[in-house]
Amino acid sequence: MEVYIDDMLVKSLKLEDHILQLKECFETLNKYGMKLNPAKCSFAVASGEFLGYLVTERGIEANPKQITTFLEMPSPKTTRETQRLTGRIAALNRFISRSTDKCLPFYQLLKGNKKFLWDDSCEEAFKQLKSYLSEPLILSKPVVRETLYLYVSVSTAAISGVLVREEGNEQRPIYYISKTLIDAETRYPAMEKLALAVVTAARKLRPYFQSHAIVVMTSQPLWTILHSPSQSGRLAKWAIELSEYDIEYRPRTAAKAQVLADFIIELGVENSNTSSSTPKWTLHVDGASSRQGSSVGLRLTSSEGEQLSNHTDLVSTLQTMKLNMRH
Structure with a gap:
């Protein structure tokens, strides 16, 4: 049984188990004097809506109403309409592969107090997102x-x-x-x-x-x-x-x-x-020797002025950045 505030879901793999689990649920509700609204209850169904999603034996599916509403949306013409768009995307995030990258033009449009401009990149991202959401979205359990x-x-x-x-x-x-x-x-x-x-x-x-x-x-x-x-x-x-x-x-x-x-x-x-567009890094090596001994000190400096001398930071950066080595 799953409970979220005033929503309850009793789930069973077998019908005979479901009857027993419903009985246990009703006994618990009676014990604490709680009542259910019959008009909002569904019993012995193979699928149903729960917390805005469609729960079926296949897994969790996007709510068809949410998908239809999104697909019928016209291109936003104001900041408020763009905010409404990103809000609807947020409700479907768990179904969307790399949603932030797909929706980046919308988020950049809302950043700061700049003038609203729905350009070609926004329109193309909007069309691609609609195409993605037009396919069945099912998450496995x-x-x-x-x-x-x-x-x-x-x-x-x-x-x-x-x-x-x-x-x-x-x-x-x-x-x-x-x-x-x-x-x-x-x-x-x-x-x-x-x-x-x-x-x-x-x-x-x-x-x-x-x-x-x-x-x-x-x-x-x-x-x-x-x-x-x-x-x-x-x-x-x-x-x-x-x-x-x-x-x-x-x-x-x-x-x-x-x-x-x-x-x-x-x-x-x-x-x-x-x-x-990866920034170029310069590797500085100090291999000097003295009476105190000799050692090699390493320091990475980026073209933007960032410096790394910690071993772990150096290793991870060396594996991913282009280097311009200097002694």
Whole structure:
């Protein structure tokens, strides 16, 4: 049984179990003098609306009313209409792969007090989003104690992830997450952005992380970065935060579902588009010797003036940035 404020859902795999569970539910309600409105109740149904979503034996589906309303929306002509658009997108975020990247033109339009201008990039993003939402949106339901898999991706403006489960030879999405990078986060090395994506997923999907073993599928050495003996600062905090969960890191393999393949392909396209704008870093090496001994000191300086000397920061940046080496 699931309860959220005044909404209740009694779910059963078998009809005979359902009768017994309903009986137990009614006895509990009678015990505390609570009443139900028959007009708002549905019994022994295979699917139904709960908390704005359509719950079926296949999983959680987007509410058809919300989808229809969105598809019938005209292009916004004012700031208020754009805010209404982003509000409707927020209600469907869990169904949308990399929603922040898809909706970035809308968010940029609302940033600051600039003049409203719905340009071609906004219109194209709006059309692509409608096309995406016109396809059936179904999220799978995990089985108790089964292993779940997390894929993460980064772009210059956002981090995203998708939690999936394996069913036979297929991978089915359970939940999509996406977050806009703010201020200093936009200047994190790519490796730290990936680590932040895992941390964000763990915070957003905490119930899943608490009740399932999680395998993070990544081609990057995230485990090494998070568990380096010399780590400090935010990476150390993230490693401690993630240590309460059963998380394993594995090399990313070929996607077994088209929806997941699209997620990974988008990552490749994004990286190729943004690589040319990656800031150049200069590596300064001090190899001088003296009576006190000799050592090599390393310091990375970006074209924007940012300096890194911490070992972990250096490793993650060296793996992702273009270097101009100086002695």
